[in-house]
Amino acid sequence: MNWHKIICGSLASACAAGAIAQLAFARPAIGPQHMFFAGLTLMLAFLLVWMGWWDDVVNDSAEPSRIERAAARTWLWTRRVLCWGAALVFWGFAATILVDGVEPGHVPVFLVLVAFGAMAIWVGLKGAGHSRSMGDDVAVHAERRKRYGWWL
DSSP states (O other): OOHHHHHHHHHHHHHHHHHHHHHHHHTTOOOHHHHHHHHHHHHHHHHHHHHHHTTTTOOTTSOOOHHHHHHHHHHHHHHHHHHHHHHHHHHHHHHHHHHHOOOGGGHHHHHHHHHHHHHHHHHHHHOOOSSSSSTTHHHHHHHHHHHHTOOO
């Protein structure tokens, strides 16, 4: 086991414990806000497990196991739902600015919201590549589609 897996696994365990603690401290009046933040914390735990065990450290020559394939599919659709939901929120705020009337001081905020929404759509659809730029996102997504048998 390498340090990357140890660190990601430790952080994922801490996130899972944090989600349980959030709900335990909120008892007996657990509300939607507690469930929401506990769910976000569990999503972060899943992200860390994915990063530590499968993303960027997979053996591309070996056939993926059923667990790896299921984790990849779960991550794909979770990422899409969260990113596309975030895009709707960004664009909703931008639409609110339009409806209220765009003032000159709000133009930069409006453009940033539109850009963040577009970037969230892109990340939800293609994910992130190996570099920090968006240049290899399509190629890396095509490799992952081929490896895991994704159709979209």
